[in-house]
Amino acid sequence: MQRVIFHIDMNAFFASVEQSANPALRGKPIAVVGSGGRTIVTTSSYEARAFGVKTGMAVWEAKRCCPELIVVVGDNRKYTHTSSEIMSIIRDYSPVVEVFSIDEAWVDVTGSINLFESAENIAYLIKARIKHRFDITCSIGIAPNKLLAKLASDLQKPDGLTIIKPEDVSRIMERMPVGSLCGIGKKTVRELKVMGINTCGELARCDQGRLTRKFGIVGARLKQMGEGKDDVPVIPFGEEDEVKSVGHSSTLERDIDDPQEIRRFLLQLSEKVGSRARRYNVSGKTVAVYVRYADFFTSFSKQTTLRSYINLSDEIYKAALALLEGVELEQPVRLLGVKLTNLKSQAEQLPLFEDDRKKLFATQAMDKLNAKFGNRAVTFGSLLPGKEKAGNHVIPPSWRPDGIKNVDVE
Incomplete structure (x- = not known):
C-alpha cells in the first residue's frame, strides 16, 4: 500500500x-x-x-x-x-x-x-x-x-x-532548489553548487559515483533525495532508537569571565542534565563541555570518559569543572553546555559505602520534592532564588512533549 x-x-x-x-x-x-x-x-x-x-x-x-x-x-x-x-x-x-x-x-x-x-x-x-x-x-x-x-x-x-501525489513527484522536483529539502543544509548547498547542481532534478540526474566521491556514503542518500525518495518510517514515541546523550546548553545573559560565575552556571547546567538522567533512569560514563566565546564565532568542546557510570549532578559538575579548568579561556564566555553521553540504563542498586548512600538518598529526596513543587524548589545553595540564572531560557530545538527530551522550561 x-x-x-x-x-x-x-x-x-x-x-x-x-x-x-x-x-x-x-x-x-x-x-x-x-x-x-x-x-x-x-x-x-x-x-x-x-x-x-x-x-x-x-x-x-x-x-x-x-x-x-x-x-x-x-x-x-x-x-x-x-x-x-x-x-x-x-x-x-x-x-x-x-x-x-x-x-x-x-x-x-x-x-x-x-x-x-x-x-x-x-x-x-x-x-x-x-x-x-x-x-x-x-x-x-x-x-x-x-x-x-x-x-x-x-x-x-x-x-x-x-x-x-506520487505521479507528480518528478515534475515538482525538477525545478525545486536543493536547499528546499529537509536535511540539505547551507554548506551542502554550496558544495553542490560548485558541482553545478542547483535543483533537485539536477541532483537526481547526477552520477551517484560522483556524489559518493564528494560526500562519501551520504552521496547515495543525496541522489535519492533529489529523486524525492525516502523510505524512513514515521517513528512514534516509544519506538525511537535509544537516546545516546543527555545535554543542556544556554546562552548566558551577558558575557562572563569571572571564574566563580562560570562555575555557578556550570553547576546549574549539570543539575539540569543530572535531573533528566535520573528521571529516565540512565547514567553515563562520558561528560562533555561546550563553550562559545563572546565573539560568537569561536568555540571549543572537551570531553572525558570516567571509570564508572554517573548521573548525580555533583559528579557531573565535578567532571565538567575539571575539563573547563584544564583550559585557559581566551575570551569572556557567551554560551555554556554540558552533556552526558555513553549512556546505559541504571540498575536499582544501593552504593556500597555509607557516604555514597546518603548522597543518593539526598538526591532522590530532592528529585521528589522538585517533581511535586516545581523545578528547583530544592537545589544547591549557590543556585538558590535570588542568584543569577544562566541563559535566556529559550526552548531548545530538541524539546519533545514526551520522554527524556522533555526538558523542564522556565
Whole structure:
C-alpha cells in the first residue's frame, strides 16, 4: 500500500500563541524573545516578517527593520502546554505520530484513511480543531513519504494544505532548489553548487559515483533525495532508537569571565542534565563541555570518559569543572553546555559505602520534592532564588512533549 504521510507545521507558533492569548496583539507585528536581557528573536508574526524580521535576529536589528515592532517575552510553559495538547488532537486521527519539534510533527495516516473518508478530510479536521481550540493555524503537507511531506508543508504558508501525489513527484522536483529539502543544509548547498547542481532534478540526474566521491556514503542518500525518495518510517514515541546523550546548553545573559560565575552556571547546567538522567533512569560514563566565546564565532568542546557510570549532578559538575579548568579561556564566555553521553540504563542498586548512600538518598529526596513543587524548589545553595540564572531560557530545538527530551522550561 502506498504510504500517506502528513507533515504538520504550526505557523509562527510562539507568536501565534501570544496573539491568540492577547487580542491586542492580533494583526500587529510582534517578535517573541527569550526572558534574558540579551536575547534574539525566537519567532516573529507574519506581520513582522513582512518587514524582514527573522528568527535569530538581535532585537535591535529587528526593530531597525520594523520600528513598530512589539517585543513580547516568551512564556515557555504556555507553548509546551499548547504543543502537548495539539499533539493529543493529532493522535485522535492516527497513533503513528513522530514529534519533530515543539511545533512540527509527521503523521502516518495510511491506516486511518478509511475511517475518515480521505487524507484531505483528515487534514481539514485537524486544522479546524486546532483553529477552534487555540485560534492558531497550521500548514499541512501530504505526500508519499516524510521528505516530500515536509517539503509540501513549506510550499503554502500560513494556513496551507499542499498535496504531492506520487505521479507528480518528478515534475515538482525538477525545478525545486536543493536547499528546499529537509536535511540539505547551507554548506551542502554550496558544495553542490560548485558541482553545478542547483535543483533537485539536477541532483537526481547526477552520477551517484560522483556524489559518493564528494560526500562519501551520504552521496547515495543525496541522489535519492533529489529523486524525492525516502523510505524512513514515521517513528512514534516509544519506538525511537535509544537516546545516546543527555545535554543542556544556554546562552548566558551577558558575557562572563569571572571564574566563580562560570562555575555557578556550570553547576546549574549539570543539575539540569543530572535531573533528566535520573528521571529516565540512565547514567553515563562520558561528560562533555561546550563553550562559545563572546565573539560568537569561536568555540571549543572537551570531553572525558570516567571509570564508572554517573548521573548525580555533583559528579557531573565535578567532571565538567575539571575539563573547563584544564583550559585557559581566551575570551569572556557567551554560551555554556554540558552533556552526558555513553549512556546505559541504571540498575536499582544501593552504593556500597555509607557516604555514597546518603548522597543518593539526598538526591532522590530532592528529585521528589522538585517533581511535586516545581523545578528547583530544592537545589544547591549557590543556585538558590535570588542568584543569577544562566541563559535566556529559550526552548531548545530538541524539546519533545514526551520522554527524556522533555526538558523542564522556565
